[in-house]
Amino acid sequence: MQVDDQDRRLLRQYQADPSLSAAALAERAGMTRASAWRRLERMQAAGIITGLRGVIDWRALGYGVEVSLRLTLDKSQASAFDTVIARARDIPEVIEIQTFLGRVDLRLSVIARDMHHYQELYKTRILTLPHIAEIEALMQVATIKQDESLPL
Incomplete structure (x- = not known):
């Protein structure tokens, strides 16, 4: 799967705070909620985003x-x-x-x-x-x- 600049923007925001809603991620990445959601789903299906996890110290x-x-x-x-x-x-x-x-x-x-x-x-x-x-x-x-x- 090819990752473009919009995907990277979205991934940067997701990486910074994976608990954000799709709407908040979309706003921070400068795209519509629907576009952000589709991109996130596509990157999850492609194995680029492998999950959400809790990090315990x-x-x-x-x-x-x-x-x-x-x-x-x-x-x-x-x-x-x-x-x-x-x-x-x-x-x-x-x-x-x-x-x-x-x-x-x-x-x-x-x-x-x-x-x-x-x-x-x-x-x-x-x-x-x-x-x-x-x-x-x-x-x-x-x-x-x-x-x-x-x-x-």
Whole structure:
């Protein structure tokens, strides 16, 4: 699907505040409500807009530690990736899983209430994951930029 300048204007407004009504989005994007609604529906059908979601600050819920774990797997078994990913998905404190090409195979983003909680998670849940050859832990100190908005 081709995205034109009007679509981009509409997407910028939608990205800034997805809770706005179609009428408010249309007004901010400088188009009619019907046109805005049709464009939004078309972009949803095309998979450009994939949904509306609530973003919860995990720090506000008592989680104070985030650790990025870089995993290198023992890939001698063909199912290593699938097995580790399936098991990591079952750990509620793993909030993100990424796969890579190169020396690092997976990255897990893990949150914990405090260092004691993290150490417990690490010993009982992370180290018990199968096929791990190497783990490198990176403790997050500060988030400098976290922006899910696209440059439209």
